[in-house]
Amino acid sequence: MDTESVGDPVVCQNFYQPSSEDIESWMQKAFDMAKEALEKGEVPVGCLMVYNNQILGKGRNEVNETKNATRHAEMVALDQVLNWCHKAQRDPGEVLRQTVLYVTVEPCIMCAGALRLMNIPLVVFGCKNERFGGCGSVLDIPGDELPNTGTAFKCISGFRAEEAVEMLKVFYKQENPNGKTSSALRKRET
């Protein structure tokens, strides 16, 4: 994985990486979302898709209500970007190539695959996802040689990681006060 610390803006494939100030302020928003979710008793993960300084997608996990185990926050946010493109009559391909994902937890293998297929150029995330992580933890989908699976993308990882982990821990404790595995089944699988 092409991990680097938040630093100078880098130009890659006609995509202008956001400045470190921009990254910080979008991640602040993502963390605010996660906190809000935690207060509502929902999985504390914040996820934003930003194009040209504009939030086009704001996903939250919808696995339980849709009974579809693939409805992770990232997938929901990608759908919102596509809807925006449809309404604004913009070419999704062009928009997605300039859209950054900010998320408090590392995307899973499935979502990483989806982000590649959608040609997202950059993903900024907080803590690692040891169980399912597709951006370095279990597999390295953004960096692997996959000529038929969209475009490789860049990751900036470890952004306020401890804070992101702490929120997840608090959530799981609430969800699972007696340490029973049955309620652990409802855990978000990022």
Added chain:
Amino acid sequence: MEPQCKRRKATQDEPVSWEVLPVLSDEQSQDTQLLDAYAAPIINKRETSRLVKELATIYPLTGLQHIKRVRACKDSSTPHPLEIIVCLVSDLQESHGEVSISDLSSGKFDRNGLGELFLVKIPACPPLTRPQFELASKHWPTSFHEDKQVTVALKGQLFTADQKAKMQEYMLTAITAAKAGQAAGMDSVGAVIVDPQMDRVLAVGHDCRGGSHPLHHAVMVCIDLVARGQGGGAYEYQYPTCQFSAPSSSPGLSIRCPVGLEVKDEVDEAKQSGLPYICTGYEVYVTREPCVMCAMALVHSRISRVFYGSASADGALGTRYKIHTQKDLNHHFEVFKGVLQQECDDLNGIAF
């Protein structure tokens, strides 16, 4: 090419024969790795148990519990019927060139009964499959805890003729869906999700990327259709081939309904579980090996088995990754390839 075409024409309705093979983990499919070791004949048979005991203390074959320390000599012309592994070559790293019996840590060890050392290669890992066991045994005897099902599966004999007929029927449904999708301008990939206990097709889908959504690969469509059959779902598909039916407790009673309709009473049952692991116990038949997104979506959905026809370049269930054997993941499923392979390969021919 000519005779091939003729043969295919003659059996137009009869699919070309196919073989269903398991997609095993790298550890199960790799060649046997070997280590260099010193062995020696046991000249005095009565010393055997003492030699085994002492060598196990001085040169424990750490991590090589599968190796049988003593082997019977196959060659009847040799005067000594037994041979014993003395140590690994790496155990005697300090000595250079020809190593002799006298180089062994002589102070602690009574060499009585042991002949001169000779080099052998021994299998580094316990064999996991019968082919691995047979290869390993050519070098030195090992123990083998055989998974009978894997052995039978590797011979292509895991499934009965009836089961193969069912598989063929399901895969033909997927192929038909792929063709319908292709006619609607999509990539020609089709999938079905079935409940094998009830012998029921729960969802039929094809690639819908060209139309509604760039991530609507056939497998993703089917997963969402199964969710729909259980009162959930995230999308509407405007293609008539993409269908679902609600799970049922009565086998064979197939209520197919076009997307948009609900089958109320049967949905309730599914709702009670409250879990999103909707594909528990189900199988998917897909014409082409799933990509990494789809493969992981099947993990999240807790599918129990995947059957596919053709391999794909970035495929995540055998070709590029083996998501189903990834140790860190919390759910694993079985994968078989080759179902109606020729027909599925032909679909790919249409696409490009």
